[in-house]
Amino acid sequence: MAPGASAPAASRSEDEVGQKIDRCFADSLLKVTGGVAIGIVASVAFFKSRSWPIWFGSGVGLGTGWSNCRHDFASPYVLHGKRVPAGQDSQGKPAYNIITEQHKQ
């Protein structure tokens, strides 16, 4: 992983817990927002503008976020990464490179 020194945010091990918390909040926020959005749409479309679908959606989002976060904290050796499209393979399907999150050696 030495050549990857150019990567700007090479994470250091002592920052791991902070990063995990960040990820938790970001993920939970996304989930809650998604749940709220689905709840709003559902309440408008199916439930005659009742409010509970919204609460339910946000609850589901919160719960999903919590669960993800719990898993994250409970498995310290999981590596986090990105899929980066890298052209196409021989069968015309899009190919991806998996780039793990930079980690200090």
Add this chain to the structure above:
Amino acid sequence: RQQSNQAAAPPKPPVQPPKKSGGGKGLALVGATVVGAGGVVGYAYVDPEFRHKVESTVPPVKQVFDAVLGESSLQKTKQQIGDLKDAVVNAVPKKKEVLPPLELAPLPPVLPREPTHVDPVDVRKDVTPMIPKPSPDVVFAKNQQLEEKLKIAIHSAEGKVRLATEAKLKTINAINEHASILKQTVDDAKHANWENVTSALQRAEAEARVDSGQEVDGRNYIDNLRKIVNDGKRDSTTATNPLLLNAQETANKLSHQLDEINALVNKSRQESAVLNQYKDLIEKSRQQFALEMKSILPNVDIHAKDKNLNEDELNALIAHAHLKVDQLRCQLSDQQVREELHISKALEEQRLADERIASEKLSIEMSRVGRQNELEIERALVESRSSWEGELENQLKRTASAHSEHLEQVIRTQRQLFEIEQNQKVEEAVLQERNLHSKQVGAALSRLEGIEEALGSRVALDNENRRAKQFWIACHNLIDTLKHGNKAGNNIDERRLPLNESLNLLKEVNPEDEFVNAIIDSFPKQATTVGTYTEQDLKNRFEQLYKIGRKTASIDENGGTLGAYFWSYVKSLFLVDMPQQYGNLDAIDVNNTDNYEILSRAKQYVHNGDLDKAIRVVQLLKGQPAHLARDWIVDTRSYLESRLLAQLLVAHAAVSSIRSTY
């Protein structure tokens, strides 16, 4: 051989033990003897030398041996060896006798050096210091002088002789004239003019006086010439002058000329003397006639012309004339007879005169021929002398050259010998000198080498010292770089500075130093490529680690639930890290220490700048904090490694600087 003999002898005793065999002692004895004898014979068969020895010590055994083993092979071999030896001696010794002289022969390789440069000129010069000849210049000058003299003398002599000759001719003319005048006068008595005769005579006499004077003069000059010639001949330097002979010849010729002209003068004189006689005779006859006339006619003057004679007188005269005529006739006849006598006498006289003249001429001729001969002889003498001299000179030259050649040869051989000797001596001396010289030079060279080495080492030391100092400075720079990184960097990563450049510089400075190279090569990869974190950054990161570590101190390696994390966080809030002094030598009980204590210990160490100990302690963390601390440990370790290596380099630089100081 003797040893082998002795070795051979022992076998006997072991054979003898059969004696012990109890009962048949005699049998055993005989058996032992037989066995011993058999052993001896067998050994003798195997070793001819042994056999020979036995034969010489116990002669009778020989027969036994001969009977048992046949002719001694030793003898045969000996004979064979003898034959062989003879053959070899016949073949070889000749060569060997011939060889020694061959070895002697190439003793002195008569170094064919330069074929002895003997200039023969020197030698010949020594040989031919002959009669000291006057220099050719002097000879030439003398000859020149002589020739000059001779020429003048010849010239004057010739002039004088010519004058004398002319005078003589004049005299002869005068005499002839006188004679003719006399004859005329005598013949023509009536018109006789005696004065003419007298004057002619006087003239002739005067001429004769003059010519005699001239002649004497001429002869004097000729004598002078001769004297000069003689002088020239007497002088050795001019004796061979060809002009001398010519001059002599000329002198002879001139004197001969004078003699001849003298003879002519004498001849004309004689003729004139005859005429004088004629005159005297006529005078005498006239006087006689007058006397007769007087005696007949004493009174008559016959000279009186116009006087008439009488008859008597005339008769007397006629008678007398008759008488006279008779007498004259008689006289004539008588005279005629006498004339014959006279003629014969005159002839005789003439003959005598002729003879005299002839003899005179002869003598003159003789003297001339004699002189000529003398001259010829002299010339031949000169010629032969010159040829002889030439021959002699040639011979002398030849002998001289032969002598010089001989001398040359002798000198050459002597010189060669001398040269050989000299060469040997010189070579020896040169060898000795060269040895000495080479020894001295070797000593000097070695000393010089030592000095050079010392100087070189000193210079090298100087260089090394300077380089070590610079190196030391560079190493300190390196440590500085390590500690502070890129001071212009704004964040923790920008402050990292790769050491590649400075390390390469160090490598270039000390390319041959194995130690430095090894150290530089062993710098951790991270430090050289990316750079280590600065010390302060590492300390800051530890602060972070400390905080997080305390918060997650209760979580184990496999993580925990969110609740566990929360609980750990709450726990850390309530646990206060009391400032505590940990000793450096405190023993840490690995099993009983918790993360809090470890972190507080590490914190103290980091605070004191002792990252080494901090790492050691941090490595004891367990659970989540250990997980969190691993990057810090790695980074710090590489920093410490680099720092240690840099310090090593500094130490090395200091040591080499001290080592190279004098």
